[in-house]
Amino acid sequence: MIGVYDSGFGGQFVLRQVRRVLPGYDVVYLGDSGRAPYGGRDVHTLLDFAEQCVERLLEEGCALVVVACNTISCVGLRHLQRRFGPPRGHVLGVSIPGAELAVGATRGHVGIVATAGTVASGTYVTEIHKLDPTVRVSQRAAALLAPIVEEGWEATGIAREAVARYLEGLRGIDTLLLGCTHYPLLADVFREVVPSGVTVLDPAPYVAERLVDWLDRHPGVVTAGEGRLRVLCTGDPEAFARHGARFL
Numbered sequence: 224m225i226g227v228y229d230s231g232f233g234g235q236f237v238l239r240q241v242r243r244v245l246p247g248y249d250v251v252y253l254g255d256s257g258r259a260p261y262g263g264r265d266v267h268t269l270l271d272f273a274e275q276c277v278e279r280l281l282e283e284g285c286a287l288v289v290v291a292c293n294t295i296s297c298v299g300l301r302h303l304q305r306r307f308g309p310p311r312g313h314v315l316g317v318s319i320p321g322a323e324l325a326v327g328a329t330r331g332h333v334g335i336v337a338t339a340g341t342v343a344s345g346t347y348v349t350e351i352h353k354l355d356p357t358v359r360v361s362q363r364a365a366a367l368l369a370p371i372v373e374e375g376w377e378a379t380g381i382a383r384e385a386v387a388r389y390l391e392g393l394r395g396i397d398t399l400l401l402g403c404t405h406y407p408l409l410a411d412v413f414r415e416v417v418p419s420g421v422t423v424l425d426p427a428p429y430v431a432e433r434l435v436d437w438l439d440r441h442p443g444v445v446t447a448g449e450g451r452l453r454v455l456c457t458g459d460p461e462a463f464a465r466h467g468a469r470f471l
């Protein structure tokens with residue numbers, strides 16, 4: 224069984240892609256919606272929440288947990304891998320696939336738009352420079368965007384105005400990586416607002432492809448099941464089902 228963990232609904236974009244490429248696998252999704260958003264929280268709290276959530280997914284029988292949350296992938300992936308690595312399980316994140324995707328697409332200047340926690344960690348910058356030290360990376364923390372999506376306001380002028388303001392801090396980029404689980408719902412707004420010639424990247428499909436590749440290289444870690452899906456959340460389940468439908 225594969226676990227997919229996020230702070231809330233947004234990781235369901237990754238979940239959708241995982242189910243597309245691995246339809247025969249059983250998946251448990253855990254959204255920590257009762258404590259989201261994560262983006263502005265301090266590192267100790269984030270690690271604490273992440274440990275609890277990964278522990279729960281392992282208890283559910285997951286042999287592999289995909290941390291779909293960019294903030295946790297950037298701030299705590301190594302910590303989670305040390306704590307829950309083999310023989311207990313395997314933990315993968317989204318920051319390395321995101322960096323690979325950006326480096327593959329850029330002509331030299333990548334912009335990252337993400338939560339404050341992701342930006343402060345510097346993880347995307349580090350991962351991109353490991354792959355290509357010549358790439359310039361500019362980051363922008365966009366504290367308002369995840370809450371705008373959670374409100375369901377992604378098609379409003381508020382969303383457009385907020386995206387435009389945040390992009391003002393990313394002049395000269397040729398590639399924009401959406402470094403937060405919620406932003407694919409704003410992808411059309413980003414594409415509308417970015418200067419022409421800037422490629423907007425939603426990493427979720429590539430994250431799923433890299434997962435397939437990882438499973439091929441680690442045979443026997445997770446065996447295919449019946450394509451079942453269970454969705455768990457820590458907040459109000461009705462609200463989660465209602466809002467989650469927009470992502471899944």
Ligand code: DGL
Pocket residue numbers: 229230231233234259260261262263291292293294295338341369402403404405
């Ligand atoms: N899941 C978070 C991320 O990808 C975004 C939402 C939040 O702040 O909790 O960084």
